[in-house]
Amino acid sequence: MADKNWRDLNKRFLSALVLGPAALLCVWLGANPYTALIAVGIAILTWEWVHLCGLKTRQLPGAGVPVAVLLAGALAVVEWPLTAWTVLIAGFLLTWAWAERLRGRDRPEWPALRLALGVLYIGIAGLCLIELRHDNEAGRANVLFLLLVVWSSDVGAYLAGRAFGGPLLWPQVSPAKTWAGALGGLLVAMAIGTSAALVLAPGHAGRAAAVAAILAVATQAGDLLESWIKRHFKVKDTSSLIPGHGGLLDRLDGLLAAAPVAALLAALLGYGAPLWR
Structure with a gap:
């Protein structure tokens, strides 16, 4: 049973070893690499979502x-935030209306x-990630802090859940997530978040731990939401x-929830x- 609990650890480690540094490098290097990272991520995430719905991204209404x-992301990049949010809401309504029209007919x-x-x-998470990075004074530090907290929450939850097991967090939604994992993720996220804050922009450690805890809770809520979606x-x-890890939606479920927070x-x-200031 113990071996079974850890049988996917090597694949997870190797995937994280490639994807993690690449993402951090794009954030660190600035606008163009970060914009490319967001664009590629959005393209893959939307492709996965459309395919979950049984449709194709190269045909309407999936497109x-x-x-x-x-x-909407492109408008946010050129710093037209109000227009970007308007386009996002309009896109939601138009996609819904078009799909309803075809659904009823064919x-x-x-x-x-x-x-x-x-x-x-x-889209909401994508726009929030773009807006976070646009703050020239604190954008880089805030995005790095967010990513490190989300990743450490995921890692802590995985390790604690596999090591200690115990009662399930929400068995109707996820058959694998435990209370031990949730607590482990929270504690690791607070520790890593506080350490990262002291390096990125030294300030109040207590506030950094509190913000990390809030983002860790949002991360785990996003993980549960993704479990519900897959169910x-x-x-x-x-x-x-x-x-x-499965798909990019599986890997970024926590970030999609934590980014708006x-x-x-x-x-x-x-x-x-x-x-954390």
Whole structure:
């Protein structure tokens, strides 16, 4: 049983060893690499979502999801945030309406609302990640802090859950996530977040730990949401893109939930302020 618990560890480690440094490097290098990273991520995430719905991204209405999210992201990159959010909401409504029109006429089984919800699920997080990085004074530090907290929460939850087991966190949604894993993820995220804050922009360790805890809770909520989504679609993974992790949606589920929380905190703190100040 112990070997079974850790049989995917090597694949997870190797995947993280490649993807993690690449993402951090793009964040560190600045606007162009970061924009390319977000664009590639959005393209893959929307492709996975559309395929979960049983449709194709090169045909309508499935094409509405990547088009809406990428267009909104492009507008956010050129610093037209209000227009970007307007396009995102309009894209959601138009994709829903178009899918409903075709569903009623030709394909009664098409999941119109579920398809359109992908615009919001992926698009909101994408816009928040772009807006976070646009703060020239604190953007780099805030995005790095967010990524490190999300990743450490995932790693801590995985290791503690596999090592200690115990009662399930929400058995109706996920058959594998435990309370031990949730606590382990929280504690590791707080430790890594506090350490990262002291390096990135020294300030109040207690506040850094508190912000890391908030983001870790959001991360785990996003993980549970993704488990519910996969249960709803009756799939084990959103794709087989990443060895040991499944699809990019499987890997970024926590980030999709934590990014809006981080962006909200940044907006409340104001321009130039690290999230833990």
